[in-house]
Amino acid sequence: MKKIIKQYLQLEEHVLLMIKAEFFIQLIGAAFFLILNIYLAKKGFSDPEIANFISYRFLAVMLLAFPLGIYIKGKPLKPFFMAGTLGVPLVAITLILAIEYMRNDYLPILFVLWGFVFTLFQVSSLPYVMRNTVPENQSHAISLNYATHSFGTILSGIFIFLSGQFIPAIDEGKILLLISSFGFIGVYFLLKMDIDVVVPIEEGLQWKSYDWAVLIKAITPTLIIAVGAGLTIPFINLFFFHNFQIDSSGFAVIGGVASFLVAVLALLVPNLKSRLGFKKGITYTQLISVIALVALATTEFFNDHWWALPLAVVCFWIRTPLMNMAAPMTSELTMNYVGSKNQEMLSAIMAAIWSGSWFFSSQIFRFLKSEGLPYAYIFYITAALYALGVLMYYLLIRDYERQNSK
Secondary structure (H helix, E strand, C coil): CHHHHHHHHHHHEEEHHHHHCCCCHHHHHHHHHHHHHHHHHHHCCCCCHHHHHHHHHHHHHHHHHHHHHHHHHCCCCCHHHHHHHHHHHHHHHHHHHHHHHHCCHHHHHHHHHHHHHHHHHHHHHHHHHHHCCCHHHHHHHHHHHHHHHHHHHHHHHHHHHHHHHHHCCCCCCHHHHHHHHHHHHHHHHHHHHCCCCCCCCCCCHHHHHHCHHHHHHHHHHHHHHHHHHCCHHHHHHHHHHHHHHHCCHHHHHHHHHHHHHHHHHHHHHHHHHHHHHHHHHHHHHHHHHHHHHHHHHHHHHHCCCCHHHHHHHHHHHHHHHHHHHHHHHHHHHHHHHHHHHHHHHHHHHHHHHHHHHHHHHHHHHHHHHCCCHHHHHHHHHHHHHHHHHHHHHHHHHHHHHHHHHH
C-alpha cells in the first residue's frame, strides 16, 4: 500500500493541484447526489417532477459539452477550471435558496446553469491530465482524478450523517448550503497552479480533421451504458427512500461506504490493469456489477422481509465500486485508442453522451414512474443495457489490442 501511495504522490504538482480543486467541486456534486432528491421529495415534489428537474442539468451539459470540446482545443484550460470552481458553489447556493423559498419557476433555469458550470470543469479535466502528465503517470493521474468524486461522497456523507444525528434543527437544505460554501476552497489550489501546457492546433484544423470513424467506435460502448445508467443512478436514493424508508442520514452512510469502496478500488486500478489487462479488468468487473444490480432491483418485491434491506445494501456496495472502477480503465483505453488529436473532442463527446443520455433517460424514467412501473423493472432495463455495453467494450478492446500488435 505504501508503494501505491508513493506512486500517486509522485504525480506532477500542477496535476495534483487541479485534482485538489476538482475535489471541492465533486464534494458539492456528491452531496447533491446523496440528498437533493430526498430534500425535493420532502418539499412536496413527486418523483416525475424531480426527474424532470434533474434532467435539465443533463440537458445543459449535453448542449454545452460538444462545442466546448471544440473551443478548448489549443487553449489554456485554467480559466475554465476557475470559472467552474466559482460557478458551481454560487449556482448550488442559489438553487437551494430557490427550493427553500418555493421559487419553482426559477428551478429549471438554475438546474441548467448548474449543469453549465459543472461542464466547464468536467470537459477540461481529462484533457488537462493527458496534456500535463508524462505517459508513465497517466494511469495514476486518471485514477486519482476519478477518485475525487468518491472522496467527495465519503466526506459529504460523513458530514450529512453527523449533522442529522447531532444537529436536530438542521435539514437537507441547510446541509447543502454549508457544503456548497466549502466549494470555494478550490480556488486557492487553482491560483497556485502555474503549468498549463497548450497543444498547438494543426494548421487548417477543421471538422474533417477529426477521425470520426475512430471516435464513433470509441464512444459506442459508453453511449449504451450511459443510457442505462441514467435510468438508475440519479434515482437510487429514491429507491431506498420509497421501498425501505431510508432517510437522508441513512443513505448518506450507505452512499459514503459505497464511495469509500469506489475510492479504494479506483486507486488500485493501475495495478489491476497491469495484472489483468484491459480485457479482463474491464469486462469482469462490469459483468459482476450487472449481476449485483439485478439482485438489488429484485429486493423491491420482498421489501417487507427483514433480509431485503441488508441484501439491497450489500448489492449496492458491490455494484457501485465494480462499475465505477472500470471508468479509469475505459477512459485510458479510449483516450489512447483515438490518439492525441482527437482527445479533446472525445472528452467533450463523452461528457455530452453521459449528460445527454441521462437527460433522455430521466425523461423516460419520469414517464415510466408516472405510469406506475416499479423501480425493479426500470433497473432491469439498466442491467440489460449494461450487459450490451460490456460486450461492445470487449469488441473495442480486441480492436485496440489488434492495432497495438501491428
